[in-house]
Amino acid sequence: MKYIGLAAIAVICLFVLTAAAQERRFDVVLTLDGTSSRIDRKEASATAKIVNRSPDHLDTSTLPELNIYFSACQPSNPSCLDSTLYFATLEIPKARIPENRSLEVAVPLSDLQWILGPYRRGSASYFKTDLSGVPRTSIFLYADVKIPDGFVEGPGGSKKPKYRESVSNVVIVTFE
16 A cells, blocks of 8 residues: 555656646747738737647646737847836636647737836836837837746845746837
8 A cells, every 4th residue: 555655646746747847848939910010009919829849738727928028129138128128918828739739829919008127026116008108119029938947046045936938039020
């Protein structure tokens, strides 16, 4: 009986590790709706595709929200992002995506509320706007999904959450 309990614990641990590993094996691909990179601030929309790269089904209920960004800097330049980043979030619809298949998520850019980064949850002092408030210089549009991945030690020994992120391609846009 003792060995059955140990075997059950081992199977549960294997299941948890497998589930955690598979949720990180996906890509996010962002495309503008239409054929032009010009964005009409009143009717702008895009599509985010979440592509499963795992041999197992990807359960999107294990993923947090989809983050969408407008920035004057490429995402590869983090020192510039803090003062030029506008972001919005969308809930990812619940689905099970088979291997090498994707889920398309409509991104109504004009309908989202954009927050000027850096943003801290619980803070009452952040700038929120519609798409008309995002400056023309914020020409880089991209998306990501940040997955919680433990903690790192912060100032004074405090623990700060650490994330792994799947960043999409970057689309260069022009506001009309």
